[in-house]
Amino acid sequence: EAGVVQSPRYKIIEKKQPVAFWCNPISGHNTLYWYRQNLGQGPELLIRYENEEAVDDSQLPKDRFSAERLKGVDSTLKIQPAELGDSAVYLCASSLSWTGNTEAFFGQGTRLTVV
Amino acid sequence: AQSVTQLDSQVPVFEEAPVELRCNYSSSVSVYLFWYVQYPNQGLQLLLKYLSGSTLVKGINGFEAEFNKSQTSFHLRKPSVHISDTAEYFCAVSDFKAGKSTFGDGTTLTVKP
Numbered sequence: 677e678a679g680v681v682q683s684p685r686y687k688i689i690e691k692k693q694p695v696a697f698w699c700n701p702i703s704g705h706n707t708l709y710w711y712r713q714n715l716g717q718g719p720e721l722l723i724r725y726e727n728e729e730a731v732d733d734s735q736l737p738k739d740r741f742s743a744e745r746l747k748g749v750d751s752t753l754k755i756q757p758a759e760l761g762d763s764a765v766y767l768c769a770s771s772l773s774w775t776g777n778t779e780a781f782f783g784q785g786t787r788l789t790v791v
Numbered sequence: 792a793q794s795v796t797q798l799d800s801q802v803p804v805f806e807e808a809p810v811e812l813r814c815n816y817s818s819s820v821s822v823y824l825f826w827y828v829q830y831p832n833q834g835l836q837l838l839l840k841y842l843s844g845s846t847l848v849k850g851i852n853g854f855e856a857e858f859n860k861s862q863t864s865f866h867l868r869k870p871s872v873h874i875s876d877t878a879e880y881f882c883a884v885s886d887f888k889a890g891k892s893t894f895g896d897g898t899t900l901t902v903k904p
Binding site for chain 2: 679680716717718719720721732767769777779780781782783784785
């Protein structure tokens with residue numbers, strides 16, 4: 677079974693430029709998460725989807741970040757414009773359901789460097 | 792609100808020695824507890840989880856953890872580590888109802904020959 681697939685693996689951009697990350701979750705997983713992991717810290721939730729609906733986006737900086745999950749499968753996370761402080765690893769994860777006892781499966785992440 | 796504190800940011804240990812990675816949590820609601828491992832250049836993968844029942848939980852690769860409700864701790868242990876256990880380990884809590892997960896800042900385990 678294929679795992680969570682993210683692309684690109686690495687991205688270097690200049691500040692003020694836009695950037696987008698793509699995630700393909702495990703087939704059949706209704707719940708999809710985007711996390712940001714700063715250097716030396718644990719993942720922090722940015723947004724959670726149940727199918728195509730964003731049910732928890734309280735930590736998403738909506739002035740510059742946006743996300744979508746069309747048709748409840750693939751998802752994209754966009755930053756426009758990027759700032760130096762956005763340098764981090766962006767992780768996508770998926771699970772069968774949103775309940776707290778469900779294991780999340782993580783992709784390898786996209787390492788973003790803003791220069 | 793919930794929070795997770797991993798008490799050691801780095802743990803160096805020699806091969807075949809025992810190891811304990813400490814995790815304390817706080818939450819105003821009942822939670823589930825998890826340990827994830829992140830090998831270099833890989834995503835996080837589940838090591839073990841506590842949902843209910845026996846407070847001693849066994850996971851993959853010979854790891855186990857003990858849930859202590861009175862001390863709000865969920866320490867991870869392995870009796871004999873291998874070089875291949877070198878990785879970043881994350882403790883996480885997830886509340887019963889909302890399913891919201893909070894991660895600790897991680898502990899880097901370095902196993903030396």
